[in-house]
Amino acid sequence: MIKKIVFCLLIFFLTVQHSGATPLVNRIVAVVNGQSITLLELEARLKLLLGLFEDIRIEDLPESQLKQTKAQVLQQMVNDILLRQEADRFGIEVSDREIENHIRQVRQENDMDEEQFLEHLRSQGLTKEAYKKQTRDSILRQRVLTMMVRRKVVVTREEIEDFYHRNTSSFLEEKRVHLKVILVADFDKAVQVRELIKDGEINFDQAAADFSQGPSPDRGGDLGFVHWERLAPEWRQALDGLEEGDISQPFVVRGSGALLNVVEIQAGGAVPLTEVEDEIRREIFDAKLDQRFEEYIQGLRERAVIDVRL
Known part of the structure; x- marks a missing residue:
């Protein structure tokens, strides 16, 4: 229940908006187009982010790793401000109704009532108002990215075909066989049952119903499709050279006599492109989207006035 909401919170923590006000007792660590990020805001974001991972504590991080993590978080906070400024520039808004609908959906998906939801927010150091603010920022961010990045990403048929042919080994399908099985007390009994089937006195399905101690005797011992490579060696040996409709020679499976009926064979090979x-x-789309996003953010950073003081 908690996994999905924790994931949502992680996304929100990566897009949280700071107040823009700078406490007199606090140090400014970055200014983005005139909007400040303070050390307390940076440390609060870092604490909230690491708080999602039970086995990581800020005080346990080596100094070099803590410094690097702070720098990465600060860079994300700078990116968030740039995206929110873009949302303002384009007049992108998120209504209160959308926020309430989102919260209602999160509660339903995690089977939480209002009190359980609020308790979980408190456990993450959040108030409902702070959560709403983060939700609004996250939606704004996605809308900016959709307008400026996602809609410009196009995947052509030629790119799909080229990817398929360059990665053929990733689209191989295993050989599969549709089998039926009869398991009886011992090898000699399996020989007797096979002779009955071979002489036409009984078919495989009826023999399974009458004699088999294995799975699904009332359905002819039907096992459905089985991947060839997942069969035990003695099964593959018994099936070697058989064609559809054939019945194997008797063999031993864990002390029991066994017979196999090959219903259908699906040869392995490349999965069709379709x-x-x-x-x-x-x-391909996701890879292009990541690249375009980095290019877009880099463009915003190059046009912005950014003063990092960390």
């Missing part, structure tokens, strides 16, 4: 096209499109 079956993995959507997966490839998403992978």
Whole structure:
């Protein structure tokens, strides 16, 4: 129940908006187009972020790692300010109703009533008003990115085909066999049952119903499709050279006699492009989106007046 809301909070902590006011007793660590980030705000963001991981405490971090982490968090806070300033520039807004709908959805997905939700916020050091503020910032951020980045990302058919052919080994399908099995007391009994089937006195399904001590005897011992590589060596040996409709020679499985009926064979090989096209499109899209996002943020930073004092 908690995993999904913790994930949401992690996203929000990466997009939280600071007040812009600088306490007189506090040191400014960065100024972005005239908007300040204070040391207390940076440390609060860092504390909230690390607080999501039970096995990490600020005081346990080596000095070099703490310094590097602070620098990374500060960079993200600078990016967040730039994105919020872009939202203001384009007049992008988020209504109170949208915020309430989001909170209602989070509660429903995590099966929380209002008090449970508030208690979880308190455990994360948040008030409901602070959570609403973070939610608004997160939605604003996504809308800016959709308008300025996501809608400009295009994946062509040629790119999909090229990706498919360059990564053929990633789209291989294992050989599969549809099997039925009969398990009886011992090897000699399996020989007898096979002779009955071979002589036409009974078919495999009926033999399974009458004699099998294995799975699904009332359904002819049907195992469905099984990946070839996941079969035990003695099963693969018994099936070697068989075609659809064939019945194996008797063999021993954990002391029991066994017979296999090959219903269907699906040869391994490359999965058709049509079956993995959507997966490839998403992978290419996500890679392009990350690249465009970095380019967009870098452009904002180059045009901005940023004074980092950490």
